[in-house]
Amino acid sequence: MATALSIPHARMSMWSQAGRLRLAVARGTRLAAQPSRPRLAHFAPRACAGSEHANDIGASDPFTVTTPLYYVNAAPHMGSAYPTIAADAIARYQRLRGRPVTFITGTDEHGEKIALAAASRGLEPQAHCDDIVSSYKALWRDLDIAYDSFIRTTDGRHEALVSAVLERVWQRGDIYKADYEGYYCVDCEEYKDEADMDAEKNCPVHRKPCVNRKEENYFFALSKYQAQLEELCSDPDFVQPESRRNEVLGWVKQGVRDFSISRAAVEWGIPVPRDPRQTVYVWFDALNGYLSGLLREGHAEASPEALASAGWPASLHVIGKDILRFHAVYWPAMLMSAGLPPPRRVFGHGFLTKDGLKMGKSLGNVLEPTALVGAYGADAVRYYFLREIVFGQDGDFSEERFRNIVNANLANDVGNLLNRTLNLLKKNCGGQLPLDSAALPADHPLRALAAEKVPAVAAAFDRLRFDQACEAALSISGRGNQYLEEVAPWTAFKKGSEEDKAAAAAALVAVLEAVRVVAVLLSPVTPSLSARIYRQLGLPEEAVAALRWSDTEWGALRAGHAMPQPQPVMQRLEGDYVTEPAPAAAAAPVGAKA
Numbered sequence: 013m014a015t016a017l018s019i020p021h022a023r024m025s026m027w028s029q030a031g032r033l034r035l036a037v038a039r040g041t042r043l044a045a046q047p048s049r050p051r052l053a054h055f056a057p058r059a060c061a062g063s064e065h066a067n068d069i070g071a072s073d074p075f076t077v078t079t080p081l082y083y084v085n086a087a088p089h090m091g092s093a094y095p096t097i098a099a100d101a102i103a104r105y106q107r108l109r110g111r112p113v114t115f116i117t118g119t120d121e122h123g124e125k126i127a128l129a130a131a132s133r134g135l136e137p138q139a140h141c142d143d144i145v146s147s148y149k150a151l152w153r154d155l156d157i158a159y160d161s162f163i164r165t166t167d168g169r170h171e172a173l174v175s176a177v178l179e180r181v182w183q184r185g186d187i188y189k190a191d192y193e194g195y196y197c198v199d200c201e202e203y204k205d206e207a208d209m210d211a212e213k214n215c216p217v218h219r220k221p222c223v224n225r226k227e228e229n230y231f232f233a234l235s236k237y238q239a240q241l242e243e244l245c246s247d248p249d250f251v252q253p254e255s256r257r258n259e260v261l262g263w264v265k266q267g268v269r270d271f272s273i274s275r276a277a278v279e280w281g282i283p284v285p286r287d288p289r290q291t292v293y294v295w296f297d298a299l300n301g302y303l304s305g306l307l308r309e310g311h312a313e314a315s316p317e318a319l320a321s322a323g324w325p326a327s328l329h330v331i332g333k334d335i336l337r338f339h340a341v342y343w344p345a346m347l348m349s350a351g352l353p354p355p356r357r358v359f360g361h362g363f364l365t366k367d368g369l370k371m372g373k374s375l376g377n378v379l380e381p382t383a384l385v386g387a388y389g390a391d392a393v394r395y396y397f398l399r400e401i402v403f404g405q406d407g408d409f410s411e412e413r414f415r416n417i418v419n420a421n422l423a424n425d426v427g428n429l430l431n432r433t434l435n436l437l438k439k440n441c442g443g444q445l446p447l448d449s450a451a452l453p454a455d456h457p458l459r460a461l462a463a464e465k466v467p468a469v470a471a472a473f474d475r476l477r478f479d480q481a482c483e484a485a486l487s488i489s490g491r492g493n494q495y496l497e498e499v500a501p502w503t504a505f506k507k508g509s510e511e512d513k514a515a516a517a518a519a520l521v522a523v524l525e526a527v528r529v530v531a532v533l534l535s536p537v538t539p540s541l542s543a544r545i546y547r548q549l550g551l552p553e554e555a556v557a558a559l560r561w562s563d564t565e566w567g568a569l570r571a572g573h574a575m576p577q578p579q580p581v582m583q584r585l586e587g588d589y590v591t592e593p594a595p596a597a598a599a600a601p602v603g604a605k606a
């Protein structure tokens with residue numbers, strides 16, 4: 013194991029030999045695939061997936077991707093499921109590329125709002141959190157979310173890490189005590205500027221009055237990091253998409269201000285080690301979850317060396333655009349203060365609407381991910397949100413469009429193509445492949461198209477353009493359907509010469525191989541569907557979990573290979589709708605004429 017380690021020169025000085033060996037034992041196989049190229053000592057973000065410089069990254073470089081740590085005031089909603097689906101697709105794609113991936117998700121469990129939510133249910137805060145966390149974990153299981161680490165901010169390892177990071181920041185001289193008076197929104201867990209509130213001092217997000225508070229708090233000297241933050245946020249790779257970068261750079265250029273990192277009035281939190289009468293501010297607490305999520309149970313060492321060997325800095329934080337300030341401004345400065353590199357990229361995704369309207373309890377149009385996945389399955393839900401929404405932009409869900417797209421693309425273009433081809437093979441070739449797919453010429457229309465589209469899909473995934481990745485993959489099955497109609501093998505089987513029949517059989521092999529390639533390409537998006545396709549092709553279903561990008565190469569299906577009984581791999585979505593209809597339609601006056 014130790015011989016597989018190649019320690020970057022830049023790290024040698026930071027890394028004690030003893031520490032390395034201990035970690036090598038503690039972390040097992042993950043270390044075998046540590047970076048083999050020197051890293052810049054300077055904390056500039058480097059290119060990662062999604063960049064045109066993606067090729068700068070070695071295929072074996074570790075890749076750490078995170079979702080937001082979800083606030084457990086209530087059960088998960090679609091706004092939590094969406095970025096988790098996206099992060100899972102990114103993690104699966106990077107694993108396909110052979111990179112050692114750490115995919116972190118988790119929950120943010122401290123703060124006044126959680127204590128209030130628990131009290132309103134007559135529960136202790138911890139019991140409330142445990143209950144909500146179990147609903148998150150159940151949803152992630154149902155949505156095929158294959159995370160490596162689920163960090164809870166009430167975990168012992170997290171609390172120990174927060175204390176350790178806070179101590180490093182303290183020793184750096186970046187924490188001071190001061191009186192603070194301002195208007196606080198409990199729902200945002202944030203003091204608001206005068207300019208952000210209306211005349212009645214309402215929170216612009218929650219439309220509720222902010223409360224005037226005065227307390228002695230500990231402050232983090234964010235303003236010390238003004239120059240570094242300007243440099244960091246000017247890097248086109250750091251905040252994405254570009255529209256969000258301009259927004260963040262705008263805030264930073266206005267001048268960043270110190271912020272309070274403790275609360276005297278909040279009991280449900282991590283006590284400040286140097287002053288246990290105060291608790292750590294929820295954001296300072298929760299952001300550190302991206303570090304503690306990398307540590308194994310019982311390991312709370314926050315040294316830069318231990319975190320680097322566990323996968324820090326994160327390659328990508330996937331977050332909602334509303335929490336960009338915390339992730340792209342506060343968090344990097346906290347890390348710099350603690351002597352840690354900032355994440356390489358922060359990607360702000362857009363918001364979801366339903367039937368063109370903002371979702372909300374008052375409109376009765378909240379999208380329940382549990383109902384959706386229960387009725388339609390993980391593949392359909394994952395596919396719709398990744399195929400239909402340009403990642404980074406706002407997106408809309410309509411159950412009708414959802415069904416139409418999934419039925420047209422997955423049930424028809426892919427599923428039905430596979431099913432009818434397998435039935436033709438069964439009827440005319442005894443269900444056995446007559447030749448190796450590799451024997452088909454390189455200029456065969458399906459083979460040539462696959463060769464063209466595979467790099468296009470990779471480039472799209474690298475840019476986090478899931479929509480384009482799906483589109484490029486589906487263009488192969490689309491051509492497969494067209495090809496089958498052109499060749500019409502059923503005619504040759506019925507009345508053709510022996511030569512015609514051999515050509516017809518070869519056409520079936522070409523289509524099946526094309527569907528197999530599509531299954532590999534779609535596996536980050538629809539992992540269960542890809543596994544079912546593999547099973548239908550008589551390939552081991554487990555092979556899907558072990559797939560590598562090299563499996564997109566044409567030629568895996570072999571002559572003599574027997575296919576199982578053809579069965580549909582994707583049911584059409586039909587039956588009763590499971591989400592509320594669009595309120596506009598529901599509210600139309602009875603008898604109104606169009």
Ligand SMILES: [Zn+2]
Nearest residue numbers: 197200215218
């Ligand atoms: Zn608010």
